[in-house]
Amino acid sequence: MADGSWYDADIDRVIISEEQIREKTEELAKQVAVDYADADGGILLVCVLKGAVMFMADFARALGRQGPSSEMEFMAVSSYGSGTASSGVVRILKDLDRDITGRHVVIVEDIVDSGLTLSWLMKYLQSRQPASVEVVALFRKPEAIKVPVPTKYVGFDIPSEFVVGYGLDFAERYREVPYVGVLRPEVYARS
Ligand code: 5GP
Numbered sequence: 001m002a003d004g005s006w007y008d009a010d011i012d013r014v015i016i017s018e019e020q021i022r023e024k025t026e027e028l029a030k031q032v033a034v035d036y037a038d039a040d041g042g043i044l045l046v047c048v049l050k051g052a053v054m055f056m057a058d059f060a061r062a063l064g065r066q067g068p069s070s071e072m073e074f075m076a077v078s079s080y081g082s083g084t085a086s087s088g089v090v091r092i093l094k095d096l097d098r099d100i101t102g103r104h105v106v107i108v109e110d111i112v113d114s115g116l117t118l119s120w121l122m123k124y125l126q127s128r129q130p131a132s133v134e135v136v137a138l139f140r141k142p143e144a145i146k147v148p149v150p151t152k153y154v155g156f157d158i159p160s161e162f163v164v165g166y167g168l169d170f171a172e173r174y175r176e177v178p179y180v181g182v183l184r185p186e187v188y189a190r191s
């Protein structure tokens with residue numbers, strides 16, 4: 001493609017730009033770096049696949065430049081069918097590769113919507129005796145306020161709209177879009 005990117009025509013509007021994401025990631029990393037300056041053993045970052053993968057990569061590098069050392073872990077979870085999704089019961093598709101006892105865990109999340117996944121995940125990780133568990137989420141939707149998930153670090157509050165980009169997909173596509181935006185209605189009609 002000579003001009004522009006394949007996805008340009010599919011995006012209705014940009015909600016958060018690349019530049020805003022970059023600045024906010026630095027800011028969040030700075031806060032975490034200050035709070036964990038004396039954390040024994042550094043920080044264990046836990047990324048929830050796949051949506052948080054871009055944020056994990058950028059956040060970890062920003063943290064590395066200004067904070068304590070960190071290590072990365074990846075988990076994959078899926079909600080049990082739509083009927084029981086509201087119960088917040090999730091199935092682990094990929095578990096942690098190591099013991100987190102005594103570690104300072106920071107969950108790296110893309111977006112907190114209902115907060116059900118995160119609330120389950122926090123309980124799950126806390127049951128494994130870490131020294132601490134906190135959450136850094138790049139985006140949060142207003143619905144999240146209804147579920148009491150202590151999300152200590154939040155990048156942006158965004159409207160309750162379905163967004164794609166920067167790791168967030170629609171049917172596994174648009175994850176590579178460098179900003180976060182809303183798709184044109186025709187895109188849904190085509191699929
Ligand atoms: P929750 O359990 O908080 O309702 O669900 C959070 C997960 O749903 C996020 O980690 C993300 O994968 C997905 N999600 C929530 N809102 C959106 C959105 O607007 N776009 C996309 N692509 N995924 C979303």
